[in-house]
Amino acid sequence: MPLRNTFAVVLCAAVPLFAVATAPDEKSANKPADKAPETPKPAKLEPKKNFVEKTKGFKTVVDDPDSEPPKTHREDLKAQFEMVWVPGGEFTMGSPDAEVGREALEGPRHKVKVNGFWMAKVECGWDEYDTFWYDENYLKADDTAAKKFGPDAITRPTNAFVDATYGHVREGHPALCMTHHAAMMYCEWLRKKTGRAYRLPTEAEWEYAARAGKDDAYSFGTDPKGLGEYAWYKDNSATDAKPAGTTHKSGTKKPNAFGLYDMHGSVWEWTLDQYDEKAYEKGAKNPLSLRPVTVPTDEKWSHVVRGGSWADKADRCRSAARRVSDKSWMKWDPQEPQSIWWLTRMDVIGFRVVLAEEEQPELADLKPKVIKKSE
Amino acid sequence: MSNRRDFLKATAAVGGVAAASSFASAFAGGGDTIKVGLVGCGGRGMGAVKDILNAEEKINGSAGKVEIVAVADVFKNKSENAVKTFTNEKSKDYGRFTKNVKLTPDTTFSGLDAYQKLLATDVNLVILATPPGFRPYHLEAAVKSGKNIFCEKPVAVDATGARKCYELVEESKKKNIAIVAGTQRRHQKGYIETLKQVRDGAIGDILSARCSWNGNEPWFHKRPEGMADSTYQLYNWYHYLWLCGDHIVEQHVHNLDVINWAMGGPPVRAVGFGGRAVRHPGAPKDAGQIWDHFAVEYEYKNGVRLSSYCRHLPGDDDVSETLYGSKGTCYTRDGYYEINKKPSGSDNISAYVQEHIDLLNSIRAGAPLNELKNVTDSTFTAIFGRNACYGCKTLNWEDALASSEDTMPKDYALDKPLDATRAPVPGTWKLPPRA
Numbered sequence: 001m002p003l004r005n006t007f008a009v010v011l012c013a014a015v016p017l018f019a020v021a022t023a024p025d026e027k028s029a030n031k032p033a034d035k036a037p038e039t040p041k042p043a044k045l046e047p048k049k050n051f052v053e054k055t056k057g058f059k060t061v062v063d064d065p066d067s068e069p070p071k072t073h074r075e076d077l078k079a080q081f082e083m084v085w086v087p088g089g090e091f092t093m094g095s096p097d098a099e100v101g102r103e104a105l106e107g108p109r110h111k112v113k114v115n116g117f118w119m120a121k122v123e124c125g126w127d128e129y130d131t132f133w134y135d136e137n138y139l140k141a142d143d144t145a146a147k148k149f150g151p152d153a154i155t156r157p158t159n160a161f162v163d164a165t166y167g168h169v170r171e172g173h174p175a176l177c178m179t180h181h182a183a184m185m186y187c188e189w190l191r192k193k194t195g196r197a198y199r200l201p202t203e204a205e206w207e208y209a210a211r212a213g214k215d216d217a218y219s220f221g222t223d224p225k226g227l228g229e230y231a232w233y234k235d236n237s238a239t240d241a242k243p244a245g246t247t248h249k250s251g252t253k254k255p256n257a258f259g260l261y262d263m264h265g266s267v268w269e270w271t272l273d274q275y276d277e278k279a280y281e282k283g284a285k286n287p288l289s290l291r292p293v294t295v296p297t298d299e300k301w302s303h304v305v306r307g308g309s310w311a312d313k314a315d316r317c318r319s320a321a322r323r324v325s326d327k328s329w330m331k332w333d334p335q336e337p338q339s340i341w342w343l344t345r346m347d348v349i350g351f352r353v354v355l356a357e358e359e360q361p362e363l364a365d366l367k368p369k370v371i372k373k374s375e
Numbered sequence: 376m377s378n379r380r381d382f383l384k385a386t387a388a389v390g391g392v393a394a395a396s397s398f399a400s401a402f403a404g405g406g407d408t409i410k411v412g413l414v415g416c417g418g419r420g421m422g423a424v425k426d427i428l429n430a431e432e433k434i435n436g437s438a439g440k441v442e443i444v445a446v447a448d449v450f451k452n453k454s455e456n457a458v459k460t461f462t463n464e465k466s467k468d469y470g471r472f473t474k475n476v477k478l479t480p481d482t483t484f485s486g487l488d489a490y491q492k493l494l495a496t497d498v499n500l501v502i503l504a505t506p507p508g509f510r511p512y513h514l515e516a517a518v519k520s521g522k523n524i525f526c527e528k529p530v531a532v533d534a535t536g537a538r539k540c541y542e543l544v545e546e547s548k549k550k551n552i553a554i555v556a557g558t559q560r561r562h563q564k565g566y567i568e569t570l571k572q573v574r575d576g577a578i579g580d581i582l583s584a585r586c587s588w589n590g591n592e593p594w595f596h597k598r599p600e601g602m603a604d605s606t607y608q609l610y611n612w613y614h615y616l617w618l619c620g621d622h623i624v625e626q627h628v629h630n631l632d633v634i635n636w637a638m639g640g641p642p643v644r645a646v647g648f649g650g651r652a653v654r655h656p657g658a659p660k661d662a663g664q665i666w667d668h669f670a671v672e673y674e675y676k677n678g679v680r681l682s683s684y685c686r687h688l689p690g691d692d693d694v695s696e697t698l699y700g701s702k703g704t705c706y707t708r709d710g711y712y713e714i715n716k717k718p719s720g721s722d723n724i725s726a727y728v729q730e731h732i733d734l735l736n737s738i739r740a741g742a743p744l745n746e747l748k749n750v751t752d753s754t755f756t757a758i759f760g761r762n763a764c765y766g767c768k769t770l771n772w773e774d775a776l777a778s779s780e781d782t783m784p785k786d787y788a789l790d791k792p793l794d795a796t797r798a799p800v801p802g803t804w805k806l807p808p809r810a
Contacts, residue, residue: 134689159591163692167708170691243716327467332710334559334727336421336460336468345710 042195048087048116048357050259054080055193057131074136079128081120083355084259088116090288091208092215094280094320099217100224101315105322110283112204113290115360119201119209120352122174122250122261123269124186126165129175132189133157154189157182157341166347167242172249174267174350180303180325182341183270183351184296184368190353199366200272201354202293203279203322206306210263210319212256217318218264219256224314230254231265233317237310245310264317267350268305272363275302275324291360298369300340301327309348340372409523409735412445412482412498414490414513416457419527419557420504422727424461427502427525428472430731433724441735442475445482445496447489449505449609449789454485487789494520500553500738503527506612507620508783511536514554514747518547523738525731527557529628529754530747532620535781537758540751553743555734556750558632559726560709562733568720569705569712570637577714578700581637584681586630586696588622592667592687595655604660605784605793614655614663615795617782621665623649623764624757627685631760632753633696633707634683638675641752643772645763647671651798653688659795666798671760683760762806765799770806779810 045051057077094109095102138154157178164177178186183200190198201209216222220230228236230253237245251261273279273294283289296303302324308317315321332344343349356363411427413420424443431439443461448454461469461476469476484492490513494501503513503526510530517524524547531537547554560566573581596611612618619625635641649669655662668686675681695708703715712720737744759775762768784793 159593160692161593162709163590163694165692167693167695167711243713244711244718331725332727334422334426334725335418336425337418338422 039192039195048085050082050084050121051118052080052082053194053196054078055128055131055190057133057135058137059134077131077134079125079131081122081124081128083118084121086117086119086205086209086258086260088114088357089208089213091211093204093207093283093289095217095318099318099320101217101313101318101321103321105277105280105324106320108280108284110280110286111288112208112283112292113288114202114205114208115291116357117201117205118355118357119205119258119260120354121255121259123267123350123352124175124183125172125250126170126175129178129186132186135189138189154185154192156185156189158339160342161335161339162344164342166345168247168347169249173247174250174262176247176267176347176350177343177345178349178351179300179339179341179343180270180296181300181368181370184370186351187353188368196355197359197364198353198355199363200270200351202291202363203271203273203304203306204289204292205354206269206271207319209258209260210256210307212258212260212263214257214319217320219319220254227264227314227317230256231262231308231317232310233265233308234311234313237265247310263307263319265308265310265312267307267309268323268348269307270349270351271304271306272296272366273304274299275304293360293363295362295366296369298371300370301325305349311348337372340370408440408442409500409738410442410444410477410498411500411502412447412493412496412522413443413457413502413504414447414493415503415505415527416446416448416453417504420502421457421460423502423504423525423527423557423731424457425468426725426727427731427735428469428475429728430735431475432472433728433732434735437471439475442477443472444477445484445493445498446478447484447493449485449487449489451485454483454489458483487787491516494522499523500525500734506609506618507625508532508536508612508615508618511539514543515539518543518550518552518554521550521552523553523734523743525555525557525734526750528632528750529620529624529757530556530750531754531758532617532624533758533780533782534755534762534776534778535783537751537755537776540747540754544745544748544751547747548745551743552745553734553738554745554747555730555737556746557730558629558746558750558753559730560629560633561636561746561749562730563709563722563726564724564729565710565712565720565722566633566707566726569707569714570633572714572719573637573698573700573705577703577719578698578705579702581679581698581700583679583699584634584637584697585683585699586627586634586681587684587693588627588630589684589686589688589691589693591689591692592654593626595663598661603790603792604795605787605791606789607660608793608795609789611663614665616664617784619665620758621669621761622667622687623669623671623685623761624754627669627683628753628757630685630694630696631683631756632750634681634698635749635753635756637696637698637705638679638681640676641756641772642673642675642681644674644769645671645756645760645775646769647683647760647764648767648801649764650801654798659797664795664798666764669761669764671764673756673760765801765804766806767801767804768806775806777809779807 058074090113093112095106187199212219232248255261274296276294330338431441446454446457458478500523507529530540598607608615651666654667671683673681698705705714763770
């Protein structure tokens with residue numbers, strides 16, 4: 001058999017072939033590659049019901065790399081996820097002084113009202129993230145052609161320099177280690193793919209969803225002893241193969257009263273808001289804050305993650321617990337400038353998406369704003 | 376100049392005018408300034424400057440006496456960008472160090488001989504962070520100039536380059552200069568703590584080992600329109616053998632280095648195979664020529680076998696090392712360490728900073744660290760494993776090292792046509808014998 005045939009029919013995820021074919025000229029420099037599909041008209045949602053969203057990305061199948069030009073065809077890479085209806089309502093945001101494990105940035109407590117929204121039943125998994133990462137309708141961020149794009153174009157993550165899963169399982173487990181920017185760009189991509197206004201949850205929406213109608217430390221009550229039924233966290237995440245703990249398959253613990261899984265534990269989840277240390281103080285001055293949010297800017301740091309992780313003790317998994325992202329989360333990245341897509345060794349960070357029933361004006365069509373630059 | 380190699384040799388010889396073999400003793404008091412030059416202004420070189428500035432800050436606080444005095448890159452825009460970045464007062468990373476940056480247009484060099492011009496200045500320490508294919512020649516020039524060195528791994532891409540590095544070990548020791556290499560796991564607290572326990576018998580005798588760098592491709596740059604072949608190969612250096620050495624050498628060297636460290640030296644034999652299954656299609660001049668998967672069985676002097684795997688294929692990732700002993704198992708991964716299923720160490724500061732702390736301290740103490748032997752051992756471990764795979768042969772260390780394999784293009788110049796051969800075909804590829 002001639003040698004070239006040994007190369008026949010192979011997956012080639014890293015080749016943006018279609019990007020090559022559609023590398024934009026100067027005139028079209030401010031939009032994604034020409035062949036990026038028009039945003040589809042979304043199917044009508046049944047009001048306030050759960051629904052399943054399906055997305056498609058692409059991997060390229062190379063038939064014969066030696067032929068000129070290479071023969072290729074596209075193969076759909078599909079993913080789907082379930083969106084759970086979360087009815088709007090009022091709640092008290094933050095934790096009381098006496099709550100075990102409470103930190104100062106969780107207060108003062110204040111009354112907040114959020115509108116109804118859908119939230120992903122589980123955290124974003126690798127299947128969904130891969131459809132974005134490998135969607136060759138969009139250029140990779142490190143491509144020369146991508147540099148010509150304006151800051152509002154969709155680019156997809158560069159490849160991770162080391163093991164992107166950091167030894168955790170891929171299949172069915174939450175995607176992790178992406179930056180806030182990467183999570184924001186995923187949402188932007190998802191908006192293009194589905195025609196629906198997906199985004200990260202605001203901090204207020206996240207905490208409201210996590211509490212699921214309760215005012216206790218956890219959605220099921222206050223005693224952390226019950227946490228093991230609802231969450232993968234430090235006390236139960238070890239396996240024989242990973243004695244120091246690891247992520248687990250999403251949705252394998254009990255859901256909260258809204259039907260949401262893994263709000264406690266698993267991976268910390270990015271929220272939308274730029275961190276404002278005065279936000280709770282400001283909120284406490286109002287009798288009732290309506291849909292509070294600090295709109296994210298082009299600052300890479302800082303944003304809030306919520307919900308604790310497989311590596312955290314129970315107190316960090318409380319509904320009110322917050323952790324603010326910091327430049328030090330990138331301290332293990334040896335390159336300059338450091339990646340805007342990947343955190344390094346922060347294998348405890350993920351996210352999930354929401355869809356507002358009625359978008360609040362300041363968040364309508366919100367795009368990722370961070371650009372790659374030396375700071 | 377008849378060819379690039381001669382050019383490198385000749386310039387290396389004249390470059391060493393400022394050789395200061397007694398340099399290290401100037402730091403016995405610990406107070407003198409260390410002037411740093413950067414060769415190769417890409418992501419890693421720029422990062423290394425940040426690391427050495429942070430290292431000095433950890434040693435001496437704001438009174439730190441490390442100065443960045445010269446930069447060099449083949450491409451003018453790269454060296455100029457480095458100056459811009461290092462002198463940006465608003466920079467979160469570099470802003471507080473601008474007093475330590477003494478760059479001028481006269482010390483900002485570009486072109487293929489930029490490293491040579493940089494070595495002719497009064498820098499005391501050079502950071503060598505160009506693509507690895509140049510490393511043996513840059514190392515040679517730097518050693519001849521009597522400069523202290525931080526060099527990235529790997530230090531060579533072929534047998535000729537590796538022999539050159541070995542030759543420099545003695546010479547650099549005689550000159551009492553420091554050479555710290557970018558195999559940063561040797562400076563990483565978690566690794567050090569864990570391997571100490573292994574040496575102290577925590578898993579008994581080592582019976583076998585496994586290591587891997589299984590992941591996706593880090594990056595690929597498509598050729599911008601109109602870019603000459605030779606320039607494109609530099610720009611997309613990861614994908615060309617003479618610059619990168621293939622990914623087993625460029626990345627997997629880290630894991631091989633950890634096993635060599637545990638074993639106390641490099642292996643003696645290698646057999647393996649691999650190929651280019653899904654890497655970019657197209658002509659080598661546009662798509663490169665490196666493979667995307669290798670599986671090598673190494674044998675150490677005492678008969679211990681190492682299973683070594685590396686690939687750039689989408690799928691389950693795994694970058695780690697495992698040692699199997701008569702009394703248990705040791706597993707290490709950057710940031711995670713365990714012996715017999717129990718955590719065996721942890722990190723506190725970045726190993727990329729720690730290696731510069733160790734480097735600076737050793738220079739000032741007059742007892743400069745010299746890691747060239749170790750990093751060359753690990754580099755050549757990867758090279759001879761690679762060649763065993765390319766050739767589908769069982770290779771032993773001496774024969775592989777004696778080969779006249781030399782991948783450096785002759786008459787290299789940025790604007791010249793430069794062909795690229797196709798990826799090595801297993802079974803037909805032959806390691807050239809020593810001429």
